[in-house]
Amino acid sequence: MARKKIRTTNAKGEASQADRNGVTGARKRNGTASTGRKVQCGRLADMPKMPLDILVEIFSLLHPADLVNLARTSRDFRAFLMSRGSAPSWRAARKQVDGLPDCPPFLSEPAYANLVFFTECHGCAAPDCTDNVVWSFALRCCAKCKGKQLLQVGSIGRKLVSQLQEKTRGKVLLAARLSSAGQYYYHRPEVDRIRKLWEGGFSSDAERLQFYACAGQNVRLRREFGIALSRWVADENARKSAELRLLQDGRIQEVERRLRDEGWGKDLDWSSGAALRLIKQMKSVCKAQKLTDREWTTIRKDAVQVVEVRRGYRLCEERVEELRPRLELLSRVVAQWEKAQDSWSADTDWYPTFTDFALAPAFRDCIDVSAETAFEDDVLLKMQSHMSDLAARWREDRKDDILKMITDALGSATPDDVDPLSLAVATFDCVFCPHKGMRWPQVIAHRCARWRELVPVKDESLYYRRAVIACERRGRWHMWDSEAFVFNPSLERSRAAIKACGEDPDTAIYEDMERCGVRVFCSDCQRRCEALDWKMAARHEKDCSASFQQLNAEDTAKALELEAFQQSQAENARLADADLVYGCRRCRYHGFLADISMHCASVHKINLKTVKVDVDYYLHTDNPPHIPAPIRIYSLRRRQAVLTANVAVEEKAAFVSSYI
Template sequence: MQADEYFNTHPPSSSQTTRAAQSIHETGALIFSSPRRHLRGRRGGLRDMPEMPLDILFEIFGFLHPKDLLNLSRATREFRALLMSRNSAPFWREARKLVEGLPEPPSYLSEPAYANLLFCAHCHNCSKPNIQAVHWLFSVRYCDPCRKAMFIDESEVSAFLMIAFQNAYHLYVNPRTNHSRRPSKRKYHKPEIDALKREWTELRNDEERTRFKEDRAAFVRESQKHCELLSAWQRLCQHKRSEEVYELKGERFKAIKVRLREEGFGEVFDHMRYSDLADLKRMSSVNRASKLTEKGWNIIRTSIVQYMTSVRDKYRAEASYRKYLKRFQNLFDAYQSSNTPRTQEWDYEPGFFDLATSPAIRGLLEDGSGNITQDFHNFYVHMSDFAKTWKDHYWNIFTQLAVKGLGKFSASLEQDTLLNLAIVSFVCKRCHQRQLRWPHLLSHRCFRDRSRIEPKGTNELLAAQHVRSDHDARYRGEELVVFDDHNIVTRTIVSLCGFTPELATCYEMNDQDVSVRLVCSLCPTEGLEKWQVFDWQAAIQHSIACHSTEGVNAASCWGRISPRQAALTKALERLLAQRNSTLSALSHNPMNVFGCALCCSNGSIDNIRNHLFSVHRILSPKLGEHMYLHEDSKPCGAPSVWMDLFAQPFLSSVYLVPVLV
């Protein structure tokens, strides 16, 4: 510990300070025994202060802050002797009164030691500077390394404390608890424990020990009381300092804004976004708790003007992009209006967001230097080419996903036609809908959700603001699908239907002239007069949903009905499909989704009816003319048909046997 630090925490004896103070009072001035070092400039402004008469010094002391008195006491030995004298206690008290809300010092701290604790930010053990952590309960400041060294665990002192104070030692010794009530977390101040041990060994009888405990209990109560008072005062000071810093930073920022408006950035400030304004405030040259001076502005001007110039250029580019984006939207709306009524095939087309953010269109919108009207006209003419490019892009993406999902089965397959195969299907990660095939993958509603566009960059954000329906949102199919892992079941059922899995397409499987019908041998039939008949898609769905396919040969679970029975089944399916496809029948299912035939909106039957009335002024919409059933709401496979397969006239022709592959 340095000498002056030790002196402030351990004041000199009264005889020393008294003698020094008396000599000073007798001469009327501070006498230096060694020549002063001459200080030039501002640092030498107080060089004549020690030679002033004492009455003037005393008058000056009455206006000084305790920290100033503390620094002055460390300037020379003579000032130290004067200010550490007991006769100088009134100076310290008057200085302390200048600090708002500061509590009185505890009885165990002198005025200089109290000022040292409050206003000297040095470690009391190693003198490291700028230490803000004060342990009020122990009247010390410690840096982190010293704090660990100066506090010891309870386990190291519990034996002594139990001998001296029994189970009530918390009444006589202050613990540091780290905001925990667990005894294992308590620590004790090592210097205090060492002093206690010395004093305890010097006690000679029970009377002295009792008096010692009473003194310790009073000390603990007083130290805890002052700890609360000083902690509250510290919080008050921190709050006031925060307010001062906030006000100073606010005044500085206002002054910088005035300067920037004079530089011609007023229009930028009038339309500045919060994020850009926050970035400006966070600049090191702006975020300072000091007033802006002319010299200071000249130093920081270049960096701030550069930032504001970049913001202005960005806003101008955004304004241009926004203008051309609006023109592109009008052109896109005109293109869609010219192709009505819409059908479900239009849901396979790219939406506004995907087109606006495509490389070709984005380049036109960001550049804006050429004949953009002619460029947009060319886009209008070649819209089908843009759509084909977009579809080809996702065809390749889903083909790669299918190749990865098929694994070893993909080696013999043609990738150019892979997505057309009946064995290739996907599952939506969000709604878990199965048997999503091409091109239904392009229109599935989970993959176009305007609430989940997640734009990347400002231009995409501007494009997202022009999205008015889910169809026009970013397409996210590649993120939200997985290849259907029930491929073995699909391959087996395709084989049961008489097709080669590596060659059969969905179109061929759905051909009414060649498609077959199946029945499930795992479903219980006792007490039932009829069997449920499935086409190939319904059979796949039934196997996955109703029966465990783990370790089971799917071929042994299915039987194929006769061609005559299949023909009757298909006729019944057509009747059911025709009946179920009317608007009245479709309206009964609240889960059905409809698309507007006049624009790209879609939704439930009630939403579409409200949309058609409020937007298109159609009071009595018709299916096929004003609306259509969305692909997501179409049944997967043929309608369910139940038949008595053993009744006349089919009894002689039934051959319900498993077909093994």
């Protein structure tokens, strides 16, 4: 194979080109070949060749930080700007900064500019060192270098401190703080210098006095310099903050102006500027930058979404004001109907409220008409005689809602010849409170279905929101909503318990299960065996496998006898339980025992001492379903604590079984 020809170049031309490109002789000696590229020179590459008087004039117009950066660009600039002859240029540049204190005698102009305008650590050049800054020491350091540069006041040898304070009254060492509430520090290099001089001694009294005078003067200069520079920094920060606030306010005002130009002014002013306050909190709006057209296209979408929501609220508010006389008339009609009731009891706890009636189609068609349509009060007043029928219709509608929840949960397992509401498994748990195992019609009397904050909104129509606003202004409950309930979460365990009782879980009726008299026990609970009815078994420990077995006739009889005793005790206690809800016999108010007593006394003028149950108040439907405590079973076949068993049996809370 023929050898590849090697390209030759003019050595002299290559050398001259290398010299022009700045290639050193060492690089050529190392044998590194030139790439032949043309080196791009910087914009300031020819600046050092300018006349000196022009450079001095340019330097005097620059900022001190610009001079420091310029000195870092090339050796020529560094050599000139670090020389003593450049001091006038540094002083002229410093005059460009308003209010900046003069350079102290213990600092050079470049060091002063670096201290004030750059945040690098003076020890390791770490960036963004703004926490550990002591102007009196002309020091800026990072957290790692803090221990090398600063020394706590109490960490210096007591002998040295006492001698210094005794001889010089503490004027040769300057102590400073990092913050107004922080501890005092000494500058470690200064401490080391003073210690070396002090321990080395002085050749004469004159030398010692001169040392005291110079050290004291240095302390005064540094303290005055630190105070002056701290004030300037604080003023400068305040000025910058004011400028940023001005830019931020201008940006917000520009956003507001553009929204008003698009016709959103009334919505921005509604509710004391609620929409505008939300827009001001948006990160894209509250920037300290001037708003551009390109940014506005991004901001506008989010801002308009906020204003559109407030516009919907404003329109609702305006419409509520139009409907207010009609809703107030309906409120009076409902109040008269409630007042006409002979006596309130558990059978009337399900009655619909003002908001429920307001959403009923019969009243909604009368109320929710345009302002131009003539409205006559007689239309609502005539419907007062049909309130009971409308209430019954409302109850049937809620019944359909509950039936739908049952059929959706059971699916094909729902029997055709049995009312789904009567099924033993047809129970409901509240999403918001501990009420579990509720049945129809208790669910329509439960308070959580009307809580304002908890019930989710399904109907987003304007009329719904108007009715909500109206009922909130009157302190009324919201309309009833089935979203507050979940269908039997323990369905599988309930089916297992019913099956263990010998009934079909798909067709078992609640009343039949209550009368069956069968008791079961969990075969998994070896240490704590209990006699359970079907409801107790459905709520049994979730860790168990729901393997229930029937008790024999003898043990079942014992369990039923003890349950009857406990039930008689519980019924008497429930009539005076302070944690239960009671209803007023004279109105639809309901509350706890203390609340219902005060209500009867303050509203119905009944003597507080004579308020009686079943006369002035009754046990309200909206209480947790009563599930008695299970009866404990002690087995003769297993080793049990005899003393515990005897005590439990004597208290009629357990029995001993020879079967288990």
